[in-house]
Amino acid sequence: MASRIPVKGLDVDEETRCRHYHSEIDRIAIKFYCCGQYYACFACHQATGCGKPKVWPAGSFDQKAVLCGGCGHELSVTEYLQCQSTCPNCAASFNPGCSLHKHLYFA
Template sequence: MLALINGIDIDNQGRCVHYHEENDVACLKRAQCGEYYACYLCHDASENHHFLASDKNDSPVLCGVCRHKMNFDEYTSGKCPYCGHAFNPNCKKHYSIYFS
């Protein structure tokens, strides 16, 4: 069974209404509940609390293409270490939101 990706109008690879380019397939885990969301905006629009960053070593990222869970170092290589799909390089602008 594939890991569930939460979000607004998500496709089968985790792209959402907010981020929907070809390489917008990195889904982020919320620390408090351990759920993966397409983005922090989807999380905050869907829940009654704000997105809380995850520890960098606790599989905080899920590849939307193959559902491989990875740590921060694997994610920052720029592509999924399992399937090779590229991630959006502009996501680094949000590191302070996603990772603790």
């Protein structure tokens, strides 16, 4: 991974894949609003995080909160929600199925 930003979780690889999500296109990490730390996924945060998960409030969607595991580019919540599952910096594909879990991360 091009980023030096640490990503926490279980069995996290260089492109932010983890024990829970490890397909080729599982390459984003989410900065959790509650603790300000990047985790590979919600389950990783549940297992090793602060224990107090909070979603990003709508008023903070301009904040950098998503990390591309392909190039290390940080996206704001808004950029991520509008990127159509493709990194705007390196064009790496993100898993479109992640949108099914956005309620775990964003208000």
